Amino acid sequence: VSSAVCCRLTPLQKANVVNMFQTKTGSTALAIGDGANDVSMIQEGRVGVGIMGLEGAQAALAADYAIPRFKHLKRLCCVHGRYAVVRNSLCVEYSFYKNMIIALVQFIYSNYCGYSGQTLMDGWLLAFFNFAFTSIPPLFLGVFDKDVNEDALMNEPDMFPGLADGLYFDGPTLARWFGEAIIHSIVLFYVTYPTMLAGDVQQFRVMDINMFGTVLMTSTIYLVLTKNVLHIRYWQAVQVGGFVFSYLLYLVFVLIYAAIPSLFGDTIFYYSTYTLMEDPKYWMYLFLFVIGMLFPIDVAAMFVQRQLFPTIVDTMQDRYESSN
């Protein structure tokens, strides 16, 4: 049975039908109605849509979403609903990714410091990592991004079924993000490991754990920010501003922090950014991670997937956006 028609139902019976559907199949029901007798059904469904108008505003007042005409349901689901899925998924996946990287790098290091809880990076940099340095990317992804043009979504019925199948948030996609976090953290740690051993800076001096942590933190932050840039599909002025601001914020922060001789009695970070910036090696590591690793691997993989194994999203993107 793929559809059923019920008629002459009381409000309670309508609610029971929706409830039965949701509990028996486990799926999410969207209940839509325009009158006071639809209110209990709208509230029972996980998504309730009320239509304003002919029979008054009760249905609209009780609903999660209110639309003026029934025909607008198409736009609500195909465009706004889809964008909500895209944005939520990307925001959540990206947040997991960046947090996993910073935690895993420290976890790998714990094997080398006897599990004593010594952090590799400076405490203030860690404290601001989520709060300031990498807070804008997931926020702006979650607010502004669109994966396909609205016209494509309204005109191509093939775009819709994917929403019901766990679009952008299914098992394989999550596994890919988590796998990338694990691989990137292993690469970040072990590629800089020889420098951790030798520790040379300013030609012959040897840096300490705090300075090395700053090298690793800088590489991590710019790697994570650039990975976000690769996932942004819809570029507009605010999005550009957001990513430029994030790139600059960390730079300005470490420059200012290193100019403070004593912060609540701690002197360890004083001048360390300037010391590191003088040494060409640290710029080389930064470019290696941000450009040398992301382009040949991530961008190339993305390109191969689009050319050789395009999904319906890729096809529609090409068809509708090349004329933009």
Place this chain on the structure above:
Amino acid sequence: MSAEADARPEKEFGNAFFQAQMKHTYAQVSPQAVILCLFVIAVVFIPVGAATIIATDAVFEWSDRYDHLNRCTHSNHGSAETHPLGNSTVASGCFTNVGFRLDQTLVPPIYIYYRMKGFNQNYRLYAKSFNEAQLSDRDYGLSDLDDCDPKKTPTDGTITIGTETKALNTIPYAPCGQVPWSMFNDTISLFRVPDEATAAAISQDTPVLPSGVTPICVGDAFSRSTNKPTVATGCVKEGIAFSQDVESRFKANPSSSASAWTGNGYTGVTDNAFFNEGYYNNEAGHRIPLIPDEDFMVWSRIAPLADFRKPYRKITVGLQRGLYLWRILERFDTTSLGAEKYAVLATTAWIGTKNPTLGALYLTMGSISLVLAFGFVGMYIARSKE
């Protein structure tokens, strides 16, 4: 189905922003852009990688392990030096000699490092066992030094300084903590050996070197507080620590008093010879580090791994090909820790000390980019023929 043309509001910024209808562009992953980027990466990374590898190949590095020869421990040691203690003396320390041959001429500056393997400066309780306010000459109270435990103050007993008697556990060590207490204090010197016969006459613990052996760098010919040489020698100590350490972070140089037990010793009358000499309490010969000592600054920079090296001296004379000798006065016991000590001789290039990994990685990623770029060109041509 025709596109639903709902009346769109005018595109003022505020309205366009809230309606998500701003001027925009969708990211295009076009073949031209990707191939161009990959070519640019290859063209930049491959030469840089090659230059880095060439530079690092020209760098000289030589290290000798020396702790396993005499296994100088706290309880089993020689009498390399005698320490005055009140009216008597205490002898400790071992002489260790390690010969090596230099096959190339080295141009100054040449650096001496000491390297330790198996010593974990990176344990959390150790890494915070010192007090930065005390080191940088800022105000602090006795309770601020709690991170330094158990090396915050001497433990039990009292001391009479002049006419005043104080409990020992109210006088903090300056600098306090396990980091200063465990400071590396071997003295490493470099000598030139004229010929094989003289080299053969020197064994691993010969206390007096035969004549003919000339000193190049005498490790302890330097003042602990000014870091300047006390005797003319072919190396310098100033400059091994970071300039921010010398100028700002390690500015203090306290004198011993009723409120600080320092390595400067005390010239007045007390009942504790260790305090007068500037040793740790009940540890004859174990001198408390002086804060302005650049060796101490270098040691205080906590190393991230259990295998680390730290700069020791900078040799300012050239080294010819030939036979050389490390002569080390061992005071630091690593045998009971299971750790190892090495003396390292190294030169540097613009890339720093010997580190081939970065160059290799640049070459690898550049080559991968090049291969991918050609691959994508081929794929593009093949597909546009379809």
